Amino acid sequence: GAGVSQSPSNKVTEKGKDVELRCDPISGHTALYWYRQSLGQGLEFLIYFQGNSAPDKSGLPSDRFSAERTGGSVSTLTIQRTQQEDSAVYLCASTPIINTEAFFGQGTRLTVV
């Protein structure tokens, strides 16, 4: 079946503009994660959704970042008033149940100019 799908694959935006990144997890997966990966760097946790529980937003770097997950499926990560330091690959992952293999999407490469 289809894996985790992210769109767009690439996004170039001007500094100060808002962007929305989309993640379609594998159908039926209850947990969804967003990570940020700067060039040559590690996987920085941003936010975690698990079922109907309140999301863990502790990784969001500033109040310009927000995310929601509608209907327990699709998730959108929104970055307001983008800055150059927001440039990175944003990765989404989902798992069928907690503490099992996380399947990653191909990522969205965001470039802020």
Place this chain on the structure above:
Amino acid sequence: GENVEQHPSTLSVQEGDSAVIKCTYSDSASNYFPWYKQELGKRPQLIIDIRSNVGEKKDQRIAVTLNKTAKHFSLHITETQPEDSAVYFCAANRGGSQGNLIFGKGTKLSVKP
């Protein structure tokens, strides 16, 4: 907050040698420890995982060991091959049953033929 430390950040070995990557975690409730491999330009993929009820797990040339008392776990790759060259990430779940995965900063492994 909960932290996962990973060492070394880079590792270079000759083909056929063994490679060892070490991680420590801070959350005593963590009970799930996966390892991911990320090849250049690709998404991270699970290669092996271990749960806190076992001390060691092996899958062909790769093995993972866990020391709960010391809060550290290690990845061992034997008989390394050039195709093992990649970035390897360890992770631990935050809060045990919560399932949120926190990753180490990664180890870039280079296997020289």
